Amino acid sequence: MRQTRTLRTFLRGACGERAAVAVEFALVAPIFLIFILGIVDLGRLFYVRNIMQYGVEQTARYVMVNPEVSQADLETYAQEQVSNMFDGITFTADEPGADVVGGVSYRTVSASYLFDYMMPLVDLTNVPLSTSLRTPVNSTD
Structure with a gap:
């Protein structure tokens, strides 16, 4: 018991x-x-930011070799660089000869994206991410 x-x-x-x-x-x-x-979510944010930077850098390298490429062709090229990685990134580029300083021509390629966090209880929608790169190019003159 x-x-x-x-x-x-x-x-x-x-x-x-x-x-x-x-x-x-x-x-x-x-x-x-x-x-x-x-x-x-923070990892996703850095992933998207790195993809944007990759697309901008690859496009800047492309424009160094092809300095007279059009704005539309540059934007298409940039989109093709990241198309298999992530959708929704907007790329912009300037026209050839739009930025000349001291006889040196520059081209600027930019990327932007509105990032949405998935985390509940925090309303962080449409957080703007952007990156750009300005590179000197040789004139074909």
Whole structure:
């Protein structure tokens, strides 16, 4: 009889501890999951930013070799560089000869994107991301 009473007392204490652990988990788990989602969103933001920078850099290299390429062709080329990685990035470029300083012609390629966080409870929509690169080009004159 004494063993049964000791066993009941032990089980009653164990059930109380299990309930406390479940309550603690219920309080901490949502905060932890939101923290993890925030880290994933920050990773997505840097991923998109790096893709934008990659597209701009590749297009700037292209314009160094082809300085007289048109604005529309540059924008199309930039879009092709990132098309298999991410959609929705807007590229812009200036016309040849639009930026001449001290006899040196420059071309500027820019990228922009409106980033939406997936994280709940925080209304961060349409966060603007942008990057640009200004590169000197040789004139074909």
